[in-house]
Amino acid sequence: MKRIGFLSFGHWHPRTLTRTASDVLHQSVDLAVAAEELGIDGAYFRVHHFARQLASPFPLLTAVGMRTSRIEIGTGVIDMRYENPLYMAETAASADLLSGERLQLGISRGSPETVIDGYKVFGNIPPAGTTDAEMAARHTEAFLAAIEGAKLAQSDPARTGVSGRVAIEPRSETLRERIWWGSGTRGSAIKTAEQGMNLMSSTLLTEDTGVPFDELQAEQIRMYREAFAAGGWGREPRVSVSRSVTPLVSEQDRQYFGHRSAQDSEQVGYIDPLTIARFGKSYIGEPDKIAEELANDKAVQAADTVLVTVPNQRGVDYNAALLENIVKHVAPAAGWR
Incomplete structure (x- = not known):
């Protein structure tokens, strides 16, 4: 039994069915509602800055939470280089409480973006001698400590009548167990485990050992x-x-x-001059053929949750039909449910 979620990249463009930011936000909520009605387990959204895609996620997650009752609501992933970790802890807790504690937050060091050092424009500049990845790690540690209830600020007895240190508010007591790290290597997956976070592994790995993509991911x-x-x-x-x-x-x-059904296969490339990347194949074709291929995908079999990427610019109706076909025709034949 596997959980099945959809993952939306949240693009908009004037020549698509998501013409504006307003369109993609409203359609994201509507697709989550439709997915819940179909029995889909999760609605997940990509987060990118300085692009025609979904950015600050918590208003959207809250809106989905207020329109649904069961479906998990997540991100894949929030770039921690951009975040104020304590403010993020407050907004995440608020969204989680409003949704009935259904958030599944994927966070990470970040993915390739359309601007150079955009996190610096947000005011987040790594101290001298440190990297942006190290800054993301520090932000993550501060965020995790905050949602765990760490006493971070000194209370003012003159105003509160209480001395000692206090935690951020509001807090969701269960949120800490629903934080995921987007991992692209085996080493970062081990560190994710050491920090007690869930593992979110995507169709891109930033290492290559020469084995098929699904085997490398299964090893991770x-x-x-x-x-x-x-x-x-x-x-x-x-x-x-x-x-x-x-x-x-x-x-x-x-x-x-x-036209793509015979073209998609694994790829090895570079996301920048120094970083190698392994890209997993797309599964396109007749439902029984896809089900057989997915049943033999070692990483899919090793995971408890499969996030299906959706072409969000095709609109809500098309994507709801796509998800329905996966639930009816692919998932049972693949042995997922």
């Missing part, structure tokens, strides 16, 4: 689970992988994606 998951068990956290961790899954059921499916 195995190493993560072993490290998590060794950490003595007292609970079972969650692990997600994301996949592009497009069953060709309707004539519209074939018109949009049929």
Whole structure:
């Protein structure tokens, strides 16, 4: 039994069905509502800055939470280089409480972006001699401490009648167990386990050992689970992988994606001059063929949650039909449910 969620990149463009930022925000909420009605387990959204995509996630997550009752609501992922960790802790707790404690927050050091050092424009500049990755790690540690209830500020007895240190408010007591780290390597997966976070592994890994993508990702998951068990956290961790899954059921499916069904395969490339990247294949084709391929995907089998990327610019109706086809035709045949 696997949880199935959708992952929206949240693009908008005047020549699509998401013409404006308003369109993509409202349609994101509507798709989450439709997905819940279909029995989908999670609604997840990418976060990017300085681009025609979804950015600050918490207003959207709150809106989804207020329109739904069951579905998990998450991010994949929040770039911690940009964040004020204490303010993020407050807004995350507020959104989580309003949704009935359904947030599943994916965070990370960040992904390739369309601007140079955009986090510096947000006022986040790494101290001399440190890197942006180290700054993201510090922000993450501060965020985790805050949602755990760390006493961070000195109370003013003259105003409160209380001495001692106090934590941020509001707080969600269960949120700490629902934080995920977006990991691109085996080493970062182990560190994720050591920090007691869930693992979010995507279709891009920033290392290459020469084995097929799904085997490398499955090895990452195995190493993560072993490290998590060794950490003595007292609970079972969650692990997600994301996949592009497009069953060709309707004539519209074939018109949009049929030409790609024989072209998609794993790729090795570079996201910058120094960083190698492994990209997983897209699963496009007849439902039974996709189901067979997914059943043999070692990383998919090792994960408890599969996030299906959706072409959000095709509109709510098309994406709801896509998710319905996955639930009806692919998931049962693949042995997911």
